[in-house]
Amino acid sequence: MKVVTGVIGNDIHVVANRLMDLSLTARGYEVFNLGVNTYLEEFFDAAVETGAEILLISSLNGEAEGWGREVKLLKAKYKSLDGLTMMIGGNLTVGSGNAEDIVTRFKNYGFDLVCHQVDLNTGLDMLEEYMQEQKHS
Amino acid sequence: MSTNNNKLLVDIGSTYFKVSTADSIEQHFRDFNKRILDDLMHKCGDIVQSYEPENVHICSSANGGLSTLIIGLTHSYSLKYATNIAYNSGINVIDSIVFQDIEEYSIPSDLIDVVIIVGGIDSNGGVFDERLTSYLDKLNYSNVVYVGNKNDAQEIAKTVERLEILPNIIDDRLHIVETHLKDYLTNLYQQDIEGKEDIKDLYEVTGNQIYSTPFVVNKSLPLIHTSFSVTDPFILLDIGGATTDVHYSKDLVSDNIVTEQGHDRIVFKKLGVYKSRQSLIFTAENNEYAYELLMHLKVTENIYNEHSEKATKILMQLAIFLVLCKMSHYRPAYVTLKLLAMNSIVFTGGITKVLNTEDIEDVVAFFYRKILNSDHKPVTVLDSDYDIWTLGATEHAACQ
Numbered sequence: 001m002k003v004v005t006g007v008i009g010n011d012i013h014v015v016a017n018r019l020m021d022l023s024l025t026a027r028g029y030e031v032f033n034l035g036v037n038t039y040l041e042e043f044f045d046a047a048v049e050t051g052a053e054i055l056l057i058s059s060l061n062g063e064a065e066g067w068g069r070e071v072k073l074l075k076a077k078y079k080s081l082d083g084l085t086m087m088i089g090g091n092l093t094v095g096s097g098n099a100e101d102i103v104t105r106f107k108n109y110g111f112d113l114v115c116h117q118v119d120l121n122t123g124l125d126m127l128e129e130y131m132q133e134q135k136h137s
Numbered sequence: 138m139s140t141n142n143n144k145l146l147v148d149i150g151s152t153y154f155k156v157s158t159a160d161s162i163e164q165h166f167r168d169f170n171k172r173i174l175d176d177l178m179h180k181c182g183d184i185v186q187s188y189e190p191e192n193v194h195i196c197s198s199a200n201g202g203l204s205t206l207i208i209g210l211t212h213s214y215s216l217k218y219a220t221n222i223a224y225n226s227g228i229n230v231i232d233s234i235v236f237q238d239i240e241e242y243s244i245p246s247d248l249i250d251v252v253i254i255v256g257g258i259d260s261n262g263g264v265f266d267e268r269l270t271s272y273l274d275k276l277n278y279s280n281v282v283y284v285g286n287k288n289d290a291q292e293i294a295k296t297v298e299r300l301e302i303l304p305n306i307i308d309d310r311l312h313i314v315e316t317h318l319k320d321y322l323t324n325l326y327q328q329d330i331e332g333k334e335d336i337k338d339l340y341e342v343t344g345n346q347i348y349s350t351p352f353v354v355n356k357s358l359p360l361i362h363t364s365f366s367v368t369d370p371f372i373l374l375d376i377g378g379a380t381t382d383v384h385y386s387k388d389l390v391s392d393n394i395v396t397e398q399g400h401d402r403i404v405f406k407k408l409g410v411y412k413s414r415q416s417l418i419f420t421a422e423n424n425e426y427a428y429e430l431l432m433h434l435k436v437t438e439n440i441y442n443e444h445s446e447k448a449t450k451i452l453m454q455l456a457i458f459l460v461l462c463k464m465s466h467y468r469p470a471y472v473t474l475k476l477l478a479m480n481s482i483v484f485t486g487g488i489t490k491v492l493n494t495e496d497i498e499d500v501v502a503f504f505y506r507k508i509l510n511s512d513h514k515p516v517t518v519l520d521s522d523y524d525i526w527t528l529g530a531t532e533h534a535a536c537q
Contacts, residue, residue, distance in 0.1 A: 002260075030260075032311055045211035046311060051261035079237045080264075 002052035006034030009063030062094035068109040089115035145188040149197040152378025152411045174338035190344035198350035203250040207233040210256035218313045226322035227349040249278040262288030270296040357528040371481035376488045378411030389474040485520040
């Protein structure tokens with residue numbers, strides 16, 4: 001299964017990005033890692049060029065909040081991304097925040113799976129479960 | 138000047154031609170009623186005849202370059218990579234089309250020299266459909282090349298006649314692969330130059346292949362420090378009679394394109410002070426700051442209708458301003474350069490014969506103040522003896 005991943009916005013958390021890449025690869029995914037400092041349009045464009053089934057965005061310094069609001073609008077411009085599974089994880093807010101509120105907010109932005117301050121492996125388990133469910137539904 | 142003692146270097150432009158020997162460099166305004174060879178021999182016959190054909194090296198930008206239309210999947214990858222390769226091969230991109238919206242694009246009426254189709258990594262497929270053939274059927278083109286994913290190649294070849302299939306320009310890590318498309322386009326450009334009757338005549342005086350001028354200038358960029366005090370990153374502006382070429386350090390671009398070369402090229406096809414004069418004026422009239430620049434230069438818009446030395450000088454200053462605008466966030470074109478990080482700005486071509494350093498610095502400072510709200514001042518370098526061209530031509534001649 002193909003996954004496009006990277007760190008959104010002006011965010012240089014390269015270690016987290018590398019760990020994400022290694023973990024996904026270890027779980028058998030074909031990973032297209034766009035690295036740090038990636039704009040939203042590049043994520044969607046990469047999904048189109050690769051034919052990826054999953055887009056996994058990570059964020060560690062609150063950049064996701066600003067960019068997340070653009071997701072629905074931008075994704076609607078693409079005619080071939082209806083089946084794309086959208087996931088976001090990391091530290092999705094600046095300072096402290098209620099996890100439940102944050103998850104709801106990002107789901108409203110258009111993400112299918114939201115992992116705020118969730119351990120990497122737990123998050124990837126959630127992804128696998130979700131993909132299994134999608135397969136059977 | 139960095140010219141080999143026994144070489145004669147000739148550059149044929151759309152407005153002027155230049156002849157460079159070890160001792161001198163001459164520039165002549167072209168007589169458009171004569172064939173290029175006749176004009177050259179009339180004005181510089183003695184010099185040309187004093188060299189053996191194998192020691193005469195000619196480059197030309199007088200054929201205007203080839204035009205391409207690119208059909209790709211996305212702006213960030215397929216279209217961007219193909220555009221980059223096309224510009225660096227000396228080809229002018231007239232339009233780029235996102236395939237998913239292909240039915241919404243108008244059909245260009247002009248003959249397109251080469252259509253480039255690109256999209257998808259090799260493990261992807263089925264990204265193109267009959268809308269591609271339907272669009273191509275309405276298009277007037279001479280060549281068509283496919284550099285997209287492997288899986289779709291044969292299917293497209295069944296419906297598109299004379300389709301040249303080359304390896305994908307996007308690898309499996311979404312990186313650019315330049316070689317094959319670049320070679321194809323460069324060869325196409327060479328064939329075009331050789332095919333032009335006017336240029337073909339020039340083989341009577343040279344035993345070497347005639348290359349495109351942007352190709353030769355590009356050769357000189359890594360060597361520019363040997364002749365000029367240029368600090369990286371820099372841009373080189375060649376404002377000519379018909380087009381404006383910009384060569385820029387890749388450090389000035391935030392890009393996802395990773396290549397080995399340190400410089401890229403972009404061309405503004407209708408920005409020049411002679412053949413493209415009207416289009417330059419049109420661009421100026423549509424720029425809200427151009428009027429202010431004219432005021433700053435103490436002239437009015439009536440200057441557009443004048444044909445004097447002063448008018449040419451003002452138009453050249455306008456051209457500098459408009460090119461910088463096109464390379465900045467103010468008028469985003471194919472690339473936006475980090476102009477505040479630029480340390481040197483090098484000018485070559487006819488512009489150096491008309492403007493002095495002060496004239497240029499005045500406009501550059503105006504641009505930085507008005508558009509970028511900054512007092513940044515890159516060092517202006519004037520290549521008034523065509524040293525950059527001779528540097529590239531000499532380097533190339535030495536390799537032949």
